[in-house]
Amino acid sequence: MTEFHDVIQRGPKAVSEDVRERAILVGVDRPGLKWPVESSLAELERLADTAGADTVAITTQKLSSPNPRTFVGSGKAEEIAQLARSCSADLVIFDDELSPSQQANLEKVVDKDVKVIDRTALILDIFALHATSKEGRLQVRLAQNQYLYPRLRGMWAHLASNRLGGGVGSRFGEGESQLEVDRRMVRKRITSIKRELEHLGSVRSVQRESRLTSGMFKVALAGYTNAGKSSLLNHLTKADVLSYDKLFATLDSTTRRYKLPEGREITLTDTVGFIQKLPTTLVEAFKSTLDEITGADLILHVIDSSSPEYDAQILAVEEVLDQIKAHEIPCIRVFNKIDLLDGDNRAGLAARHPHDVLVSSLTGEGIDTLVKRIELAASSADAAMEVLIPYSKGKLVSIAHERCRIISEEHREKGTYLSMMVPQAYRDMFEPYRNSEPTS
Ligand SMILES: Nc1nc2c(ncn2[C@@H]2O[C@H](COP(=O)(O)OP(=O)(O)OP(=O)(O)O)[C@@H](O)[C@H]2O)c(=O)[nH]1
Ligand SMILES: [Mg+2]
Incomplete structure (x- = not known):
């Protein structure tokens, strides 16, 4: 020691x-x-x-x-x-x-x-x-x-x-x-x-x-130590974050970009794990790291569903989230390690937590559902816009592809026509290009 x-x-x-x-x-x-x-x-x-x-x-x-x-x-x-x-x-x-x-x-x-x-x-x-x-x-x-x-x-x-x-x-x-x-x-x-x-x-x-002004939707992975936060980040982003069967493997947060299937890019941040009786001195001292959670648009609360104490672990995590004033941030509970549960236990878990997501970062089971839930959350504040972007402003078209959900796209005489769902942070950027042409 x-x-x-x-x-x-x-x-x-x-x-x-x-x-x-x-x-x-x-x-x-x-x-x-x-x-x-x-x-x-x-x-x-x-x-x-x-x-x-x-x-x-x-x-x-x-x-x-x-x-x-x-x-x-x-x-x-x-x-x-x-x-x-x-x-x-x-x-x-x-x-x-x-x-x-x-x-x-x-x-x-x-x-x-x-x-x-x-x-x-x-x-x-x-x-x-x-x-x-x-x-x-x-x-x-x-x-x-x-x-x-x-x-x-x-x-x-x-x-x-x-x-x-x-x-x-x-x-x-x-x-x-x-x-x-x-x-x-x-x-x-x-x-x-x-x-x-x-x-x-x-x-x-x-x-x-x-990052905030760039308007990317920010997702933080939080949860009890050893729940599988780093494994989930690794699974989703092919990151190479240290993950091993010891407590507090991760202390420094890691942020990775992640492209949702719809095309939009978001950030995913792995954070330090929590534990019951977490010393208040540590919570205070780690404030700047924990700010990664308080600054997120969405929290994925990762839970080790194979732990006999997962209920108490959930409470311990929620207490810390309260303490750091992150309890009002939208949160998805992710029951990880379901590959370790037998059929009955899995069914029981699903029945007890019908609104939560069951996944395995090891086998990839349930990850698609999780990604859909993230997509839904990321698009919840989107608004529909139709724009015509001049060819001289090609950069805006790439931003639209990375940060918005494109519904349709056409190359017209005066520029690129896009019908898309736009997050709040980008509306001002696209406002000057609102399409006035009749749609074809
Ligand atoms: N069987 C199984 N093991 C998993 C799964 N996800 C993670 N693990 C294992 O659980 C252990 C902890 O995983 P980590 O990803 O390091 O957990 P963490 O939440 O990042 O932990 P800390 O950084 O220590 O807070 C590792 O041995 C992983 O291989 C899973 O879905 N199934
Ligand atoms: Mg970790």
Whole structure:
């Protein structure tokens, strides 16, 4: 697993990808949980695996509410420390976000070389592993620093000898404790990352704006991690987006042009996946990437129909869409991976979701129906126009072919006659060429 290199070096290990760590997972079963604790822990195990840790033990506790000091009860905390010793575990991962003081208290209970982290830190870790673009890396660093800021105290109590940047004492003002200095540094770092992201964001929004004014219909693929968003994009556009059976394979959004069978071109954008208990720091830090969703004309909500938890996954995704204010954008639910369902399950799914689309990005089944639905959505705001475009304005004819739906076309004496369905964004462009000749 990676460490938060730019903030603090924790623990004795410099972990490279080929060194796998041994993890104990801890879940708390509370009344009214939306997600059964077992399946949440199964997902945590996959997250741990993706980050490079093998799960050596899983333990749960039933509680009416978390213990404010140690999250689990104090007896359970001792038991976890014992378990970590007997399993030679390197880390203990809690399935829920720990408060900074809970984390610090738990680190006091376990042996010194055992790390205590929570789901949020694990997700941040995977994001750090998978971020490739400059913007992606910055977004992850922002989330990491925001996560670490309130936790610096616990880390200092536990690792008093570790330092940020070294040279301590010579560089820092008198009377300031190391903690204050570190807080100041992290705060400064947060401000500077935000500034850099704002700059990148404004570049991106100019790019998006130019796409917007070009009037292309924009479709964003959103959904739970591992649902098959990248596979669907690859299937539709023959793109080569990384898709594999790990969580959060995609962090950076990819946009591809796609030609609908009617001829019109649209854009399709693959985006970062969501997960239950998605840390709010990440949602905020990934704002510029998530803007690809909020700026879309249509969202394809891709769902893994083979997951036993797909209902809960849908809700988790809808919650994030709400949070980023994308809930009013038209949305098509796409139940993917139907090749993994048997006949009965498939029929049941179709009966329960008659308005949604069932597809397989692997076999291509159902994709035609999906494309028709996209076509319908893309043309919903079209208006019929008849134009006569002079031969000197040939570019307009190609734009019409790429962006509008052509009903008929004739080469006449004064130019190209087109009868077509025109999206809102292009009406002004074609208005001066409205046909006044009688139709033949
Ligand atoms: N059987 C089957 N497997 C699929 C299908 N679509 C995707 N997969 C597999 O599901 C896994 C995840 O697919 P991705 O396309 O990476 O999923 P994603 O939604 O982009 O995931 P993240 O980027 O991690 O959020 C891969 O192993 C794919 O091969 C499908 O229709 N059928
Ligand atoms: Mg992906």
